[in-house]
Amino acid sequence: MKIELICTGSELLAGKINTNAACIGSRLSAMGLELSLVTDVGDRKQDLLQEFKRAFERSDIIITTGGLGPTFDDITVETAAECLNLELYADEKILKLIKEHFLKHAAASIPKINERQANIISGAKILENRFGTAPGQMLHFEFETGGKKCRKTLFLLPGPPVEMKPMFESSVEPFLRNCSTGIRKNVVLHVFGIAESSVEEMIKPVMKEAGFGDSKSVEFGILASKSIIDIKFSVSGTDELIVDETINNLKFRFGNVLKDNIFGCGADTLASVAGRLLLENKKTVSFAESCTAGMAAAAITDVPGSSLYFKSSVIAYSNESKMKLLGVKEETLARFGAVSGETAKEMAEGIFKLSDSDYALSATGIAGPGGGTAEKPVGLVYIGFADEKKTESFKFNFYGIRKDVREKTVNAALDLLRRKLIAKRS
Amino acid sequence: MKIELICTGSELLAGKINTNAACIGSRLSAMGLELSLVTDVGDRKQDLLQEFKRAFERSDIIITTGGLGPTFDDITVETAAECLNLELYADEKILKLIKEHFLKHAAASIPKINERQANIISGAKILENRFGTAPGQMLHFEFETGGKKCRKTLFLLPGPPVEMKPMFESSVEPFLRNCSTGIRKNVVLHVFGIAESSVEEMIKPVMKEAGFGDSKSVEFGILASKSIIDIKFSVSGTDELIVDETINNLKFRFGNVLKDNIFGCGADTLASVAGRLLLENKKTVSFAESCTAGMAAAAITDVPGSSLYFKSSVIAYSNESKMKLLGVKEETLARFGAVSGETAKEMAEGIFKLSDSDYALSATGIAGPGGGTAEKPVGLVYIGFADEKKTESFKFNFYGIRKDVREKTVNAALDLLRRKLIAKRS
Numbered sequence: 001m002k003i004e005l006i007c008t009g010s011e012l013l014a015g016k017i018n019t020n021a022a023c024i025g026s027r028l029s030a031m032g033l034e035l036s037l038v039t040d041v042g043d044r045k046q047d048l049l050q051e052f053k054r055a056f057e058r059s060d061i062i063i064t065t066g067g068l069g070p071t072f073d074d075i076t077v078e079t080a081a082e083c084l085n086l087e088l089y090a091d092e093k094i095l096k097l098i099k100e101h102f103l104k105h106a107a108a109s110i111p112k113i114n115e116r117q118a119n120i121i122s123g124a125k126i127l128e129n130r131f132g133t134a135p136g137q138m139l140h141f142e143f144e145t146g147g148k149k150c151r152k153t154l155f156l157l158p159g160p161p162v163e164m165k166p167m168f169e170s171s172v173e174p175f176l177r178n179c180s181t182g183i184r185k186n187v188v189l190h191v192f193g194i195a196e197s198s199v200e201e202m203i204k205p206v207m208k209e210a211g212f213g214d215s216k217s218v219e220f221g222i223l224a225s226k227s228i229i230d231i232k233f234s235v236s237g238t239d240e241l242i243v244d245e246t247i248n249n250l251k252f253r254f255g256n257v258l259k260d261n262i263f264g265c266g267a268d269t270l271a272s273v274a275g276r277l278l279l280e281n282k283k284t285v286s287f288a289e290s291c292t293a294g295m296a297a298a299a300i301t302d303v304p305g306s307s308l309y310f311k312s313s314v315i316a317y318s319n320e321s322k323m324k325l326l327g328v329k330e331e332t333l334a335r336f337g338a339v340s341g342e343t344a345k346e347m348a349e350g351i352f353k354l355s356d357s358d359y360a361l362s363a364t365g366i367a368g369p370g371g372g373t374a375e376k377p378v379g380l381v382y383i384g385f386a387d388e389k390k391t392e393s394f395k396f397n398f399y400g401i402r403k404d405v406r407e408k409t410v411n412a413a414l415d416l417l418r419r420k421l422i423a424k425r426s
Numbered sequence: 427m428k429i430e431l432i433c434t435g436s437e438l439l440a441g442k443i444n445t446n447a448a449c450i451g452s453r454l455s456a457m458g459l460e461l462s463l464v465t466d467v468g469d470r471k472q473d474l475l476q477e478f479k480r481a482f483e484r485s486d487i488i489i490t491t492g493g494l495g496p497t498f499d500d501i502t503v504e505t506a507a508e509c510l511n512l513e514l515y516a517d518e519k520i521l522k523l524i525k526e527h528f529l530k531h532a533a534a535s536i537p538k539i540n541e542r543q544a545n546i547i548s549g550a551k552i553l554e555n556r557f558g559t560a561p562g563q564m565l566h567f568e569f570e571t572g573g574k575k576c577r578k579t580l581f582l583l584p585g586p587p588v589e590m591k592p593m594f595e596s597s598v599e600p601f602l603r604n605c606s607t608g609i610r611k612n613v614v615l616h617v618f619g620i621a622e623s624s625v626e627e628m629i630k631p632v633m634k635e636a637g638f639g640d641s642k643s644v645e646f647g648i649l650a651s652k653s654i655i656d657i658k659f660s661v662s663g664t665d666e667l668i669v670d671e672t673i674n675n676l677k678f679r680f681g682n683v684l685k686d687n688i689f690g691c692g693a694d695t696l697a698s699v700a701g702r703l704l705l706e707n708k709k710t711v712s713f714a715e716s717c718t719a720g721m722a723a724a725a726i727t728d729v730p731g732s733s734l735y736f737k738s739s740v741i742a743y744s745n746e747s748k749m750k751l752l753g754v755k756e757e758t759l760a761r762f763g764a765v766s767g768e769t770a771k772e773m774a775e776g777i778f779k780l781s782d783s784d785y786a787l788s789a790t791g792i793a794g795p796g797g798g799t800a801e802k803p804v805g806l807v808y809i810g811f812a813d814e815k816k817t818e819s820f821k822f823n824f825y826g827i828r829k830d831v832r833e834k835t836v837n838a839a840l841d842l843l844r845r846k847l848i849a850k851r852s
Contacts, residue, residue: 009649010658014452014612014614015448018448023441025438026441035466036468036473038465040464160651162830197537201538221499225586292724293724293736294720301719301743302828304794304828311746312741312742312747313741314751315741317732317738318733321781
């Protein structure tokens with residue numbers, strides 16, 4: 001069963017990040033399914049028609065996102081209909097819903113152009129949009145593939161992720177669950193603290209024994225991003241017990257090799273894992289951030305329920321605020337500089353006292369692009385750690401642009417916290 | 427001239443966000459060029475071969491990202507060579523560089539698998555990788571398109587954005603600049619404070635007069651994300667003066683209609699525009715963040731040089747920290763709740779005093795998924811604002827998931843700051 005995704009919108013070709021592809025890819029992956037291809041195509045009818053034709057030929061299930069909006073450049077519905085030689089009609093019920101939505105949210109009359117969103121392809125099932133005015137559509141159709149007519153399914157989903165995701169969950173997922181034959185499960189293990197190529201050398205014996213390269217039932221992949229290495233493997237078969245046993249065995253053996261460097265799997269993030277460990281240990285954490293300026297706090301509170309282990313933080317970007325808000329000594333700043341192990345330690349101690357948290361982390365560094373010197377280059381970061389027993393600092397040399405340095409700093413700080421909590425437990 | 431992008435990596439089909447496509451799309455857009463298509467394809471040789479063939483047929487310039495790494499699933503080089511019937515050779519100079527890199531950064535011997543990265547396609551030019559071990563490659567070749575042989579160019583770029591971007595800038599951009607014929611310029615205007623469909627209704631007369639729908643030399647698009655509406659237009663022609671005049675005229679007329687709701691263009695963000703206005707006015711800002719927990723500070727410091735107008739912030743997630751760090755009254759929290767205009771005001775006043783900033787902004791709200799009630803639903807957010815003259819609060823009802831509510835809050839706070847600075851100026 002081939003599933004492919006077409007994301008429409010000229011903005012995707014001109015710099016807009018496509019988060020829908022990532023969202024749908026990860027949902028399918030969690031179901032043991034996979035996308036065979038993702039195509040981003042602009043809002044020109046000829047381009048979209050061509051991609052539709054090609055997708056209808058080669059795939060069984062075609063999902064599109066975008067182009068259901070009210071404006072002139074939203075052409076997905078009419079183009080799909082044209083490609084399949086089907087009529088459009090204005091659905092009265094949807095028209096009524098759109099009008100009600102406008103009365104409720106905008107307290108004004110419906111803009112004429114929003115009426116376009118009620119256009120439905122003849123024969124399509126309407127998919128309710130709980131977070132916007134554009135309905136989705138599901139259509140079963142026949143299309144000639146390799147000389148014979150095949151039954152296919154097309155899903156038209158809206159572009160805004162907040163509308164697309166719930167519709168995908170309530171309409172596409174149940175359909176796919178009914179379609180799938182055989183069992184295939186995907187696993188992703190997240191590793192921190194080892195380089196990508198070293199991870200491969202370390203796990204290669206395990207992969208080989210599992211049939212890597214020979215067996216079609218086990219596939220592997222390795223990927224690095226912001227110092228996090230993902231080991232991905234998928235196991236397929238007809239007997240769920242055997243598939244699960246293979247997965248558990250692989251997890252166990254990767255764990256033996258990589259130990260605590262594996263920090264989680266699937267949807268786990270360094271923030272969610274650190275959060276879970278804090279919760280289990282009934283501990284709290286606070287940050288004193290300079291170069292990351294709130295990113296560590298934002299990461300840890302990205303997890304719902306984080307108020308149970310995160311109370312407060314201070315962002316001290318300037319030297320004055322490091323002294324005034326965190327009690328860093330003027331002498332320390334003068335002697336060692338704002339980017340130093342000593343300052344990182346005093347920052348951590350400062351927020352530790354101020355916040356009444358069990359653990360305190362600090363980060364001070366040179367994120368770039370400016371501010372680097374031969375002695376203290378861009379990418380130099382100190383992370384401080386304080387608890388009731390002691391205060392430490394750790395030195396890092398990250399490379400990359402400003403964004404990378406800041407994100408790697410957050411990851412390193414969260415991983416440090418994670419390892420402290422694990423060490424405490426054992 | 428058709429330019430297309432193929433991003434390789436099974437992770438892109440399984441949930442990983444493709445930032446390379448966005449980066450390359452925006453760089454091309456800034457040059458007045460555009461991608462005709464983006465395809466994300468997995469690490470399977472057959473799939474990649476098929477996409478290569480199709481891209482070589484239909485496009486003039488083919489750019490790939492990813493698959494140059496050291497591990498077994500990095501197959502871009504060998505697959506491109508196979509598709510074009512060309513040999514591979516191990517480049518001695520690159521091999522030496524890779525060995526040196528490992529000695530310098532890892533202080534260990536080179537892992538055997540990293541040697542694969544020295545494989546170069548016969549006839550290709552090596553593109554230096556300043557931030558990693560995998561070199562890029564540029565290859566001119568002939569390929570049959572519609573029955574006749576055409577000259578094409580292939581760029582193989584690494585997957586990690588930190589390596590890809592500088593290589594794109596130093597190798598692909600100069601090449602493209604030499605290739606382009608005619609003039610085409612893209613403009614994106616960013617709007618905040620009006621709904622997408624209202625924006626279209628407001629600007630339609632201007633678009634029509636500019637030849638919207640009739641003229642091929644002016645194209646328009648509208649896109650909404652996180653309450654930000656982008657109006658995109660591209661103007662093409664042979665005379666640069668006329669192209670520029672058309673652009674300036676459109677900008678002027680859109681400005682007349684949308685006024686201060688247009689906050690910037692191109693690479694401007696709400697954070698960079700607010701930052702620029704602070705700098706011009708020699709003013710500083712601080713935040714007291716609850717529901718956004720550092721995201722506003724992270725956004726404003728995303729801009730290099732922001733230390734000139736941003737000094738410090740406090741993240742007060744719990745009620746205790748709102749009282750202790752910001753001086754919010756216990757009585758206020760008890761009577762109105764943490765999510766209220768009154769608390770937002772006291773938070774803003776608290777950070778205003780503590781930080782010695784000229785402006786203070788606060789945010790307190792219910793980001794969800796939990797914590798909502800009938801009276802105070804998920805998405806309810808209060809933003810506080812304080813300066814030397816007065817303190818105000820503003821109420822918002824955002825919809826969307828946790829991430830959306832938090833990001834929309836940050837955008838609303840930055841826009842509020844921007845409007846205050848504009849009002850001050852006039």
